[in-house]
Amino acid sequence: MSDNLSLRTPSQRIAWTSTIIVSTLVFVFLIAPILAIMPLSFSSGSYLTYPLPGFSLRWYDDFINSPRWMTALKNSMIIGVASTLLSMVLGTLAALGLAQWKSRFKPLVLAFVLSPVVVPGVITAVGLYFFFAPIGLTGSYLGLILAHTALATPFVVITVGATLQSFDTNLTRAAASLGASPLYAFRRVILPLILPGLASGALFAFATSFDEVVIVLFMVGPEQRTLPREMFAGIRENISPTITAAAVILTTVSVILLATMEGLRRRNERLKGGSA
């Protein structure tokens, strides 16, 4: 509709065409780097240049057989899953509470809860480094899980909070009037309705922890190195094709997360459209 509008006069057509051209270039700029390194991970040669001398899986083999990379993958999963679970509990409770709480301090509390997203990573990392070292939490899984939970929880509060905003509180009242206890009402009425919000919150939380590297740089010893930390070290030293294999694996994880997110969003839209 607005499409046709833009094509009414020649000058509008030119403007629209140039928008399309510039946007296409920007899309190439956004996607090309990620696509460009993928084929390199399947190269049989050890130089990161095109054309590829041949196809091989040797760098993936290298990745899987390297204790360093496998430990890093394991650590990333442990820390990612643990901090996701912890931030889901804390974040969902807080979002439920904030949705009901009426106070003039609410904006202040909300700003505080969301501040870990805004504060530069280095500042959080330095603070944690000073704070956790004397109590033995640096160089430990627990310290890193706690730190990543602090960074991830704001995303849970935002996504779950957004879902609660469209939640009809009359449903809780209806459940209560029908004799449901608050806990039962939560389990059978609230939870199923906010589940998509919880799921996207969990995805955000996991992605936050899985991608975090600044705090990891400050806080961990060799045993807790995560995948991004190993990549950081690898890029610093010299980029071997094994890193491109690791990059492809990480990108696959991102694509899965993104696809799940899109699926959740579409489902949500469909449900909304159905009820309207």
Add this chain to the structure above:
Amino acid sequence: MTAVLTSADAPTEVPLKRRLKRAERARQVKALALVLPLLLFLLFTFAGPIAGMLWRAVDDREVRQILPQTIAVLADWDGKDLPDEKAYAALAGDILAARGSGTMAIAAKRLNYALNGFRTILTSTARNLKAVPEPGTAKETLGKINPAWRERATWTTIKDASGPLTGFYLLAALDLTRNIDGAIVAAPPDQAIYRNIFTRTFIISLSVTALCLILGFPVAYLLATLPPGRSNLLMIFVLLPFWTSLLVRTCAWIVLLQSKGVVNDSLHWLGIIDEPLRLIYNRFGVCVAMTHVLLPFMILPLYSSMKAISPAYMRAAASLGAPPVTAFLRIYLPQTLPGIGAGSLLVFILALGYYITPALVGGAADQMISYFIALYTTETANWGLASALGTVLLLVTLLLALLYGKLVQGQQVTGGMKN
């Protein structure tokens, strides 16, 4: 029906009101109880650590602990002439005690920050001081071991570092220092590097914000104008990089831009260049990689503000005879301003704190303030200075975030009115 009920219940109306109030209060307490675990958690894992960092920016107890008698005597010293014999005797006693407990290095390090060469003064004195000087000879003995003890600056440095609080690090973070008479003056040129680094951080962040706006505006416009089916599909091009690991994207740019990288090879193969261009480990590489990472943060707010603009406005402008350019500049663009403001501020705030990307794709002259905070924390262990630089960065970030909050809040209000 309701009216009948209320009138029938009239005598119990007041208690009911009170009961409702009480129930509401109980609900509020319960709500707060649900938020409380997160607040306590963040107090321990976030607010506490940051408060600790702020504290370290002004904390100055090292010299006080290691040279306690000297500090006590110097408390009464006016700083105009050399201190008297008592101060020298106290210092000699402190130095011998510190040598015994091996803590001299800590004090030497702190004093060396304020006066270059202080470490040597202290270590040579500690090495050559055989025993407690005879009463009345401390001044002469110390002066003989190191003539620096005959200089006023040596003593004012100790007095300045007597703690327990200090503005020394915060002043240093702004390229300022106290001179021998205690007045705040510009730091000597070899130490005055931080204003430069802050300026550099601002310039890089501004360039990246401008690049994001220039590249993001047409994309957001396209996405907001296309029918939902097609724009949803194209949105994947924005969301995929958004979800891709920062390290992967940084690594990709290095592979693309290095001297034997994909871009240089292609240009060479096409015959456009003979020598590889220097595209990375410089400012260009930092700006390109950071723009790539931050572009989605610009496109998404722009897109949602453009999505809220009704096409009817543009149609109305056209029907009233406005040429397309005028309609765009006078009708469309002003309505995108809140989106432009929000996106730009967001990108700028995020860019200010960047560390990983410049560290990996920048040269020595492209490192931003976060790099130096990290350097002073982990490499040189100058924690006071690291904390002071962190304090300045935190203040700037929080001020901008406050502005952003106001802007987004205002936007939500107008957005609600439009719907």
